[in-house]
Amino acid sequence: MLDTYLPVLLLLAVATLVPLSMVVVSRLFGPKVFDATKMDAYECGVPAVGEARGSFPVKFHKIAIFFLLLDVEAALLFPWAVIFKDKIGTWGSSFLMFEFIIFLLILLIGYFYAWKRGALEWE
Template sequence: MLGTYLPIMLLILVALAFGLGSVVFSSLIGQKKFSKVKMAPYECGCEPIGTARERFPIKFYLIAMLFILFDIEAVFLYPWAVLYKKLGLFGLVEMGLFVVILFVGYIYVWKKGALEWE
């Protein structure tokens, strides 16, 4: 049984050795000249303005959580679509109920104004 996993373990070891070897090798032979320009944060070629520790509005987090919530719907819909013929009418009713519950959640979020961006 161990023999069947040997190629996978060997591939993982080679990948880890290559990654670690590259980092160690570059740190050993690389230049170590630090300057103010090199140590400055880089942001798309523009001079940084202000501090990097700014607060984000809570709307960003709310939209991200809603995206994750409704994106997980697709994760549950895909296996159902693959096994649609095997599940038959029972699977259709269950998935219909699932979509209705998600739709009710979407309407609730919409009525609460969570999707309004001001």
């Protein structure tokens, strides 16, 4: 039984030992000069300016919340569509259609309310 796991164990050992040996060899034989320029953050060819924790305007957060609502709506509607396809022609199809209409009405009322309150304005 151990023979079946031997290739997997060998792969795990190689996948662990190769990167570990690369790190050890670079620590032993690599350059040991650490000046301020080498330790400075440098990304995409541009030196870092300012602090990392900048603030975003609230309008970005509002749009992100609306995107999450739309994403959850899609995640709930796809399984509903699969179930509805299987129930076409039965009593369950009318119930599922009623359920879908109620769900969409609740979402549309919420979106309309947010639109009237100005939550979707970009100014």
